[in-house]
Amino acid sequence: MLSESGSIFYRPKDKKLHADQARQNFVRPGGDHFTLLNVWEQWAETNYSQQFCYEQFLQFKSLSRARDIRDQLAGLCERVEIVVQSNPNSNDITPIQKAITAGYFYNTAQLQKSGDSYRTLKTSQTVYIHPSSSLFQHQPPVKTLLYYELVMTSKSYLRQVMEIKPQWLMEVASHYFKPADLEQSATGDKKMPKTIGSSGDSTRT
Structure with missing residues (x-):
């Protein structure tokens, strides 16, 4: 999809x-x-x-x-004998969110102090939610999100966006993230996330 x-x-x-x-x-x-x-x-x-x-x-x-x-x-x-199972509780979307986060942990961003844009974790690129998204102009703004692709037009737009919790990144990608990368969330947006060893954003346009 x-x-x-x-x-x-x-x-x-x-x-x-x-x-x-x-x-x-x-x-x-x-x-x-x-x-x-x-x-x-x-x-x-x-x-x-x-x-x-x-x-x-x-x-x-x-x-x-x-x-x-x-x-x-x-x-x-x-x-390979992997049993495909449906989400047992359709009211609890957390298992699906965590599964997607495990695959797309690199494509994550956090809300900036201004409240109208996001900054990608690790690469610290300023990005915006695409107007076609259901989370565009969502109130209150989602603090941490995952995106499917980054589209470059007049701005850098995130397409197919999902809300996540920053602690999930440490659960599913502790090999990639350090606690310092996520301290923006822990301190209530007082600090910008640090950029560590970025070698460019693997984006698709």
Whole structure:
């Protein structure tokens, strides 16, 4: 879903309000990853219906590609005898957040003192949440977040953003982060995170 996230929703010129409302209906607490997960789950419940996509302003081809990728991943898991399990408690999204954080710990940022921008951990780059995100202009602003990709236009924008807790980074990536990297959160934004051994940001545009 992340790999296809830029093309899942479409917005016809003559039905912009309807398309925006349909997209808003998919939004879930926690961030954009859970919006995408909700799209996937609702589509799967319709037995991958093309009509559902048409009614909800979703790109059937994009979702079909996501389904192909998922089937491949499930097949690889089966081959190495990893049991694919659903989240046991759908009301508790923490296990999913931690799992995604374990894979994308490098793509993390914290809110700056100004409150309108973020600074990437380790590389200390000033970045902004993309206007298409469900967390754009969220009140109160999310303090620590994870992003899927960084897009360079007039500013550096974060796409597909999810709220995380800084202590999770020490849990899942203690080999990469030191407590000093996260002291901005611990001290209530009084200090900027230190830049340690940065060799450039591995971003995708």
